[in-house]
Amino acid sequence: MNPIVYAVLFVLLAPVFGGLLAGIDRIASARMQSRVGPPLLQPFYDLGKLLQKDARQVNPLVEPLLLGHVGFMAATGAMLVGGVDLIFVAFVFALAALFLVLAAGTVNSPYSFTGAERELVVLLAAEPFFILMLAAICKVTDASSYQGVLSSAVMVAPKLPGVLLAFTFVATIKLRKSPFDISTSHHAHQELVSGLTSDMSGRLLAYVEMAHWYESAILASFVILFFNWSVPLGLLAFAVIYAAEVLVDNSTSRAKWQLVLRSTWAVTLLLAGGNVLALFLLK
Amino acid sequence: MKRTIIPFGPQHPVLPEPLVLDLILEDERVVDAVPTIGYIHRGLEMMVERVEYTEMGFVAERICGICSFMHGMGYCVSLEAIMNVEVPERARWLRIIWAEISRVQSHLLWLGLGADAFGFENLFMHCWRMREEILDIFEKTTGGRIIHSVNRIGGVKRDVSDAELAAIVVKLEELGKAFEKTANVFGKDPSIRHRLSGVGVLSADDARAVDAVGPMARASGVVMDTRLSGTYGYDQVDFEPVTETAGDCLARVVVRMREVQQSIGLVRQAVEKMPKGEGMPLENKPRGNPVGETYTRLEQPRGEVLYYVKANGTKNLERFRARTPTFANIPAMIKLVRGCDLADVPNIILTIDPCISCTER
Amino acid sequence: MDREAFLARVGEYHKEGRRLALINVTTLVPAAAPAHGAKPEAAATEASVGETAAPDQFEITWVFENDKDATLEKIREQVGPADIIPSISEFFGAAFLYENEIHELFGLNVEGINLDLQGQLYKTATKVPFSHAAVKARLEALAAKTAAAAEAKATTEAKA
Amino acid sequence: MANPLRLPMVPRALRNLVSRPATRRYPYEIRPRFEGARGTIEFDVETCNYCMLCMRRCPAAAITVVREDRIWSIEHLTCIGCNVCVEVCNKNSLSMAKESKPVHTHAEVGPQGQRPGHEEWHGPDPAIAAAAKAAAAAT
Known part of the structure; x- marks a missing residue:
């Protein structure tokens, strides 16, 4: 099939995937807290409600920047499955995240601004890992595109177990799960009052939510890269990783940003870096 | 260095109470905090001008939704002292x-x-789930979950049967066992230690200097518990005040966790020692109007509360003043917030157990 | 009030290791009209009541407590609205809250608070709600209301 | 430093995942209140003698009694449910219901401009009531 079709399918279906995932997440979290929890489709109802509401624009720049955020997130996914060079995808992924920081940073409110600063710290912690991960995958499979990796004769996961473990760790940041939800939080009870989204309302917040759904789908696609021989196996692995994240989310408190930065870099260096180094040495 | 002012509150989700702290930040470090209260000042003290002393107890109860029983009790105890009313023994228990x-x-x-x-x-959900069972006990025995309205000057309005009391003790002991597991999480979880251990340390000397009260002082190693003075029947139960020495946020959590078990033990003791039987007197009605003044001190969950009541022989009191524990702990909180990280501010503020509604009366 | 003697006494309490429990102010207003007929009772726990008829005075009580034997020590002064009250916040760190409160709710002037909140502590609808004028106005309004009700009752009874 | 991988909450979270939730689906499933719980004040217009004691003792000034017109009214939203009026009533005209009335969400205004939560009863005219009593005694 034409890669363009994959790209279009991603743009259309990723929000459905992300929304359903969020719905399952909310039910599972509620059950872990021995609550009944919302209906499965609650994230979609919430999004609909957000889109209906008035958006209070603190700065006219926020909306274009957030559109850039959601647009580049969708573009990252589309480029990923559309067969663009993986390293390039990693940079667009970082760029998409940067748009959110910019949007929050243009608002002259202390909560939003401090949230934006924390998000930058988080980007600093997470992005080096994603670049390292995609580079390692390209190296192992001798391919540079998504389709190339999928059709490669080498299965990635057995070669890069350390990187996969490190991915599980870093995904906590990207999925905005406790203990690493330091710049934003789904439950606003923290010192930053929902951090960088604190001054976004109505459809602006809906954009952030949409972008997060795309982000979840991109992370799922990354896991599929590790299990490149079988897409269902990759999705299953993502489900396992996500379940672990939800469990950790419900079993820890929030960490401070110093710990997040230190621990993420330690994990990136030790697990992922060590894994890549071992591959080179054992060759 | 860049200075940021973060307005912490009054509608801050961390504290469900309208306190404003203007946090002056240098990077992520708080260099100063300026408190403002008064968003919900209700003038409850002013209501003595209108509400007669017999009903003022219900107003006193509404000073706070959490320690409402103690506020009602404190008011009634004050009036009993002024009017020389003896409270029947079972009512006291x-x-x-x-x-x-x-x-x-x-x-x-x-x-x-x-x-x-x-x-x-x-x-959070687990703690509140356990609390719900206690609210059920209150609804069964007093008729209200939050506002109990059982205290009257000279006694209490409702009796609880001996069978019911025995059932409450059993229920509380079960709860105590279940709470052990939750306490284990608070004490052992590494992510909680990361957030609380060594954060907001108040030394014993500082606690004395800023006149901290209650668990706040006890976590710093200051032995102060108004129940120790043995008034209002506390001389007939055995207990040791819970103290910790670390003085950090974790110590304040631990003090409160140990006090939960202590209080369950005190309820058991009280049920064992109180006179048994149905139809015992519960209330000695006061006669006439009060004249005189008194200071009453009670150990509330948050610390020592002090009531000053002055009556002048009319049906309306001349002055009713409540110094709530949060009011006494605000200086300690401001002291601790200075110099901490922004991320630690909510923990520090919450470990004094602030109740701004109490503070504003 | 004798400023030097007062501060010396507070300093002594501070040295003894007492804590500040309360600074309380009572607005001494002669009751406008007893609402339901006052009947003074004999039993009084402390003797200071009865001499409260001084017009337009405030009664300030500083209460210090001791953790060890749970006793309360009090200093009581009567001041007028124009008097300046010395701050004790240099001895007791927690005094600043009470002193700001005294200033904002009672309109008294406290000198030398270590953290003066400049009238920002409370945001009350009535400024200085416990000043003599405010308390008197409220009591008189209440008395007028009671009198009106009694009159209405009397007229209906007369009709019947 | 505690072991960073030993999270004591994990087993409990997993156990909760497979056990029944502790919460109720509130509007669909309502827990009945306990016996003796304080809810809404109920008034019996037949027995009241309009002595106004409840009005005088009400700390929230929620009750208004107009003796000459035989009107007894209560503002349910002002009522604090302290039970004092029930305790002081000599005629046992007042009682405390176990359940609370649902909270008013709309600012409905009654026919006489009453606030939401206002409820009032008009007792029989004393002359008519006396006549009815005499008639009942006669039969």
Whole structure:
């Protein structure tokens, strides 16, 4: 099939995937807290409600920047499955995240601004890992595109177990799960009052939510890269990783940003870096 | 260095109470905090001009929704002292039982809020789930979950049957066992230690210098517990005040967790020692109007509360003043917030167990 | 009030290791009209009541407590609205809250608070709600209301 | 430093995942209140003698009694449910219901401009009541 079709399918279906995932997440979290929890489709109802509401624009720049955020997130996914060079995808992924920081940073409110600063710290912690991960995958499979990796004769996961473990760790940041939800939080009870989204309302917040759904789908696609021989196996692995994240989310408190930065870099260096180094040495 | 001013409150989700702290930040470090209260000043003290002393107890109860029983009790105890009314023995024991149950309730509520402040939603739900069972006990015995309205000047309005009391003790002991597991999470979880251990340290000398009260002072190693003076029937139960020495946020959590178990033990003791039987006198009605003044001190869940009541022989009191524990702990809170990280501010503020509604009366 | 003697006494309490429990102010207003007929009772726990008829005075009580034997020590002064009250915040760190409160709710002037909140502590609808004028106005309004009700009752009874 | 991988909450979270939730689906499933719980004040217009004691003792000034017109009214939203009026009533005309009335969400205004939560009863005219009593005694 034409890669363009994959790209279009991603743009259309990723929000459905992300929304359903969020719905399952909310039910599972509620059950872990021995609550009944919302209906499965609650994230979609919430999004609909957000889109209906008035958006209070603190700065006219926020909306274009957030559109850039959601647009580049969708573009990252589309480029990923559309067969663009993986390293390039990693940079667009970082760029998409940067748009959110910019949007929050243009608002002259202390909560939003401090949230934006924390998000930058988080980007600093997470992005080096994603670049390292995609580079390692390209190296192992001798391919540079998504389709190339999928059709490669080498299965990635057995070669890069350390990187996969490190991915599980870093995904906590990207999925905005406790203990690493330091710049934003789904439950606003923290010192930053929902951090960088604190001054976004109505459809602006809906954009952030949409972008997060795309982000979840991109992370799922990354896991599929590790299990490149079988897409269902990759999705299953993502489900396992996500379940672990939800469990950790419900079993820890929030960490401070110093710990997040230190621990993420330690994990990136030790697990992922060590894994890549071992591959080179054992060759 | 860049200075930021973060307006913490009055509608801040971390504290469900309208306190404003203007936090002056240098990077992520708080260099100063300026408090403002008064968003919900209700003038309850002013209401003595209008409400007669017989009904003022209900107003006093509404000073706070968490320690409402103790506020009602404190008011009634003050008036009993002024009017020389002897409280029947069973009523006095019932007051102790309710007071200690409400301490358990308050600490569980606070532990939940504390967990929420450092982002541990699951623990929050568990604490509040346990608290719900205590609210059920209150609804069964007093008729109200939050506002109990059982205290009257000279006694209590409702009796609790001996069978019911025995059932309450069994229920509380079960709860105590279940609470052990939650306490284990608070004490052992590494992510909680990361957030609380060594954060907001108040030394014993500082605690004395800023006149901290209650668990705040006890966590710093200051032995102060108004119950020790043995008034209002506390001389007939055995207990040791809970103290910790570390003085940090974790110590304040631990003090409250140990006090939950202590209070459950006190309820058991009270039920064992109180006179048994149906139809015992519960209330000695006062006669006439009060003249005189008195100071009453009670150990509330949050610390020592002090009431000053002055009556001048009319049906309306001349002055009713409540110095709530939060009011006494605000200086300590401001002291601790200076110099901490922004991320630690919610934990520090919450570990004093702030109740701004109390403070503003 | 004797400023030097007062501060010396507070300093002594501070040295003894007492804590500040309360600074309380009572607005001494002669009751406008007893609402339901006052009947003074004999039993009084402390003797200071009865001499409260001094017009337009405030009664300030500083209460210090001791952790060890749970006793309360009090200093009581009567001041007028124009008097300047010395701050004790240099001895007791927690005094600043009470002193700001005294200033904002009672309109008294406290000198030398270590953290003066400049009238920002409370945001009350009535400024200085416990000043003599405010308390008197409220009591008189209440008395007028009671009198009106009694009159209405009397007229209906007369009709019947 | 505690072991960073030993999370004591994990087993409990997993156990909760497979056990029944502790919460109720509130509007669909309502827990009945306990016996003796304080809810809404109920008034019996037949027995009241309009002595106004409840009005005088009400700390929230929620009750208004107009003796000459035989009107007894209560503002349910002002009522604090302290039970004092029930205790002081000599005629046992007042009682405390176990359940609370649902909270008013709309600012409905009654026919006489009453606030939401206002409820009032008009007792029989004393002359008519006396006549009815005499008639009942006669039969």
